[in-house]
Amino acid sequence: MEKGTLEEKKSKRRVSLTGDDAIAEAMRQINPHVVAAYPITPSTQVVESFARFVADGLVDTEFVATESEHSAMSACVGAAAGGGRVMTVTGSQGLAYMFEVLGVTSGLRLPMVMAIANRALNSPLNIHGDHSDTMAMRDMGWIHLYSENGQEAYDNTIQAFRIAENPNVRTPVLVAIDGFQTSHMVETLTVEPDNLVKRFIGEYIASYPMLDIDNPVLYGAADRPDYYMEHKRSQLVGMINAPEVIQQVGQEYGALTGRYYGLVEEYRMEDAEHAIVVMSATAGSVKDVIDQLREEGVTAGLLKVRAFRPFPAEEVAKSLSRTKSVAVLDRCGTGGAQGGPLFLEVRAALYEEKSPPQVINYIYGLGGRDLPLRHIKDVYLRLREIARTGERGKLVDFLNLRE
Amino acid sequence: MSKVLEIRWHARAGQGAVMAANNLAQVLGELGKYTQAYPEYGAEKRGAPVEAFDRISDSPIRIHSRIEEPQVVLVLDQTLLRTVDVSEGATPDAIFIANSNRQPDELRQKLNIGERRLYVLDGSRIAINEIGVDIPNAPMLGALVKVTNLADINSFNEKFRALMGKKFTSKIIEGNLKAAKRGFEEVKQG
Known part of the structure; x- marks a missing residue:
């Protein structure tokens, strides 16, 4: 596997950026052909920073400031079908407004990357973080990657292009970060040299570009009951091939940067008897709690899901x-x-396991509600009690909720 | 778990606390620390109370829960003390740094901080002198650097200059650097 050159290793930059700016920085290095976006909190800063890169001539991107998210995704569909490397950014109501076009993107097998700062959906109106927006589109045929912090936001954005554009996948990818918790938090991260990123993502050669007038193709045809089902089945191929490609790209990226990625990340799971499964920023807090509890003799572990779809x-x-x-x-x-x-x-x-663990569910962090470490600790203590007594108790409950 | 310094800023929107918290994280990040900074947005109106936070550590920071028990509390506007309990959750050995022209004893009572360490700086006067407006974030950054001993003020200002260079004119940059340096030099234990 290819490694970074010595010169590249020296020109890594350690920076402190917000999650939004970490994504914008990756976009500058990727230099997409087209970015069409309509800014919405909490991912506004991605669009603002990227618009500045465009104005300063740091990228060659055709930046389309659309009048709505529905138009942004429609413009992305056109640009991607035309053969471009395309990206957009949104979240919450903006993502909801894109909804009908999301299935067009995946249905046409258009490689594309969308960064999302996860935010609650109305009502009540709330600009803060939760996963209601992307979970509502979980079956729209997009690949979902969730990021724990600014570093992962940056790394996932870069890898997402390689995954989406892989000829065996050709499926759009969304990269999610937690709204405010990551989007507006300055964190220390490593930014790779421009050359390394450029080489890693490579030049994009679209498979069936509409703009190749010598080889005309049809996009967006109607389908009757006689073939619709066969075509829907063939759309799934990209998703079926994706796990292998996500892992392969994560390994290749790791060899270059030292940061390896898979479908999931395990933390102290080797001998864990009690595990939390979670995605995104909260995984970091859970890791801190695990280290505390391990010192107290609680065999706690974390399974972080990176690829939800x-x-x-x-x-x-x-x-x-x-x-x-x-x-x-x-x-x-x-x-x-x-x-x-x-x-x-x-x-x-876990259904087919011979002796599966007891599994309970907590709803947490809606509309930006904080999850202090003591609540995470309480979850592990309850898990230990469930294991000791065999009594599961309530299946679904809330964390840090006023009753 | 590694030792993490947790800092809370109290201010009114428009006083530059969010930017100061971000700048602190960015400058100390460049100087080799691992940092986090985040704002707590409320009404998002000029003059409304705002809070901003920093975490500073020698090793990577993983926690993404809110800071509830800060070890350092900065107060940029003394009129906040009428409505905001700036000592809420602060650790028993917390350090308080206030922008004020009051006498330390009077201030200590208003802050409701008992015997905990208090540092006072007339940051507003410095800001008006050096940058022409009452935006006391730079002098308070200087005071914070002094009190916490997180960095040498000259290396801090060198990185601070580079950071501001991306956004501001040289007049504003020089004024802010001077204000930060004066904050460093003039902050007094009360």
């Missing part, structure tokens, strides 16, 4: 099968389901 059921089952009790933390409501979306996936993944 395609869902890494095998990896999740393998990691959790050795535990006695598991709490899945969902950052969005249940909407009448048996639990949060991450919980449903995790519990289903």
Whole structure:
């Protein structure tokens, strides 16, 4: 596998940036052909910073400031079908407004990257972080990557292009960060040299560009019952191939940068009896709690899900099968389901295990509600009690909620 | 778990606390520390109370929960003391740094901080003298650097200059650097 040159290793930059600016910095290095966006809190700063890069001539991108998110995604569809490397940024109501075009993007198998600063959905109006927006589009045929901090936001944005554009995948990818908690938090991270990023993502050669007039193609045709189903089935191929590609790209990126990525990340799971499953920023807080509890003799561990779509059921089952009790933390409501979306996936993944752990679900962090470490600690103590007594108790509960 | 210094800024929107907290994290990050900074947005109106936060550490910081028990509290506007309990959650050995022209004893009572360490700086006067407006964030940064001993003021200002160079005119930059240096030199234990 290719390694970075010595000169490149020396020109890594350690910087302190907000999560939004970490994504904008990755975009500057990627230099997409087209970015179409309509800014919305808490990802506004990505668009602002990138617009400045355009104005300063630091990128060659055609930047389209659209009049709405629906138009932004539509412009991206056109640009990607035309053969361009394309990106947009949004979240919350903006993502909801894009909804009908999201399925067009994945249905047309258009490689594209969308950065999302996760934010609650109305009502009540709330600009702060939770996962209701991307969880509402979990079955729109997009690949979902969730980021713990600014470093992962930067790294995931770069890797997302390689995943989306892989000929065996050709499926749009969203890169999510927690609104405010990551989007507006300055954190220390490493930025790779421009050359290394450029080489890693490579030149994009679209598979069937509409602008190749010598080889005309049709996009967006109507389909009757006689073939619609076959075409929907063939759209799934990209998603089926994605896990291998996500891992391969994560390994290749790791060889170059020292930061390796997979579908999931395990923290102190080797001998863990009690595990929390969570995505994004909260995983960092959970790691701190685990280190505290390990000193007190509690065998706690973390399974962080990076790729929510395609869902890494095998990896999740393998990691959790050795535990006695598991709490899945969902950052969005249940909407009448048996639990949060991450919980449903995790519990289903464990169904065929011979002696699966007890699994409970907590809803946390809605609309930016903080999750102090003591609440995470309480979850582990309850998990230990469940393992000791065998009594599961309440299946779905809330964390840090006034009752 | 490694030792992390947690800092809370109290100010009114428009006094530059969010920017100061971000600048602190960026400058100390460049000087080799691991840092976090984040704002707590409220009404987002000029003059409304705002809070901003920093974490500073020698090793990577993973926690993403809010800071509830700061070890350092900065107060940029003394009129906040009528409505905001700036001592809330502060650790028993917390350090308080206030922008004020009051006598330390009177201030200590208003801050409700008992015997904890208090440092006072007339940052507003410095800001008016050096940058022409009452935006006391730079002098308070200087005072913070002095009191916490997080960096040498000259190396701090060198990185601070580079950071501001991206956004401001040289007149504003020089004024802010001078204000930070004066904050460093003039802050007094009360």
